[in-house]
Amino acid sequence: GIQVEQSPPDLILQEGANSTLRCNFSDSVNNLQWFHQNPWGQLINLFYIPSGTKQNGRLSATTVATERYSLLYISSSQTTDSGVYFCAVETAGNQFYFGTGTSLTVIP
Amino acid sequence: GAVVSQHPSRVICKSGTSVKIECRSLDFQATTMFWYRQFPKQSLMLMATSNEGSKATYEQGVEKDKFLINHASLTLSTLTVTSAHPEDSSFYICSAAGGETEAFFGQGTRLTVV
Numbered sequence: 001g002i003q004v005e006q007s008p009p010d011l012i013l014q015e016g017a018n019s020t021l022r023c024n025f026s027d028s029v030n031n032l033q034w035f036h037q038n039p040w041g042q043l044i045n046l047f048y049i050p051s052g053t054k055q056n057g058r059l060s061a062t063t064v065a066t067e068r069y070s071l072l073y074i075s076s077s078q079t080t081d082s083g084v085y086f087c088a089v090e091t092a093g094n095q096f097y098f099g100t101g102t103s104l105t106v107i108p
Numbered sequence: 109g110a111v112v113s114q115h116p117s118r119v120i121c122k123s124g125t126s127v128k129i130e131c132r133s134l135d136f137q138a139t140t141m142f143w144y145r146q147f148p149k150q151s152l153m154l155m156a157t158s159n160e161g162s163k164a165t166y167e168q169g170v171e172k173d174k175f176l177i178n179h180a181s182l183t184l185s186t187l188t189v190t191s192a193h194p195e196d197s198s199f200y201i202c203s204a205a206g207g208e209t210e211a212f213f214g215q216g217t218r219l220t221v222v
Contacts, residue, residue: 033211041146041199041216086151094140094205098152 002027004089006099013077013106021072021102023087031090032063034072036083037101043086046072077106110136112204114214121192121221129187129217131202137182138204143175146199146216158185192221 003026013019023032034046047054047061049070054061058077063070070087084103088096111134121127131141140159144152156172158164158179166172174196176188185204189196201216 031211041201041218043201043213043216045213088152088211090211093157094211095142095154095157096144096152096203096211097154098144101151 002029002089002091002097004087004097004099006085006087006102008102009100010103011105013104015077015079015106015108017077017106018073018075019077019104021074021085021087021104023070023072023099025068025070025087025089025097025099027068028065029089030092032065032070033088033090033096034061034070035086035088037086038083046085074104077104079106079108082106110134110204110212112138112202112212112214114202114217116217117215118218119220121219123193123221124191126188126190127192127219129189129200129202129219131185131187131204131214133183133204133212136204138185139182140205141179141185142203142205143177143185143187144201144203146201152201155187189219192219194221197221 005024007022031050035043049061049063051065058075060073084101087099113132115130143155146152155170156164156166158177164177179185197220202214
């Protein structure tokens with residue numbers, strides 16, 4: 001199956017700092033999504049981004065499909081940004097393969 | 109976006125019993141649904157793909173006799189964990205696809221087997 005790796009695995013930020021999370025994948029994919037998993041386990045969809053760049057408030061994401069990676073940018077981080085961030089790649093059969101996750105902690 | 113509802117959100121059962129988890133697409137017809145499992149502090153792993161009206165396709169290493177999947181209608185798939193044991197305790201989450209290119213996930217079910 002497709003291998004999806006994220007880095008860094010853990011990240012601690014001071015409130016107000018910026019950060020970049022990376023997602024590398026091993027094969028061509030139909031789609032890529034970024035999720036934030038809240039403390040109750042629910043996956044919050046951040047971006048649907050098979051290619052290109054999108055922005056939503058303090059968050060933005062870029063996927064370079066030809067080079068098989070995606071980046072999630074978090075600017076002016078807040079304590080509420082804490083949690084686990086997953087990227088997931090989607091195959092032609094709509095199956096998702098999740099990355100290893102980045103656990104983000106934003107301290108005041 | 110589309111809504112996928114999963115029930116129950118949390119269940120505790122005794123070892124040896126069976127537990128059924130439901131996944132419903134509320135506002136679209138899901139021709140395909142997927143089941144994932146997440147152990148504590150780990151990523152989500154695809155368990156199986158279920159297509160409406162046909163047998164589920166299981167990922168390597170997932171016991172089909174232990175994790176029974178039924179997708180009897182275009183809006184409902186069920187996962188039954190049979191003869192549950194403590195090692196089956198996990199977070200189970202479903203997703204549904206029905207023509208939309210974006211995936212929609214249920215809220216997840218936290219299963220604890222005691």
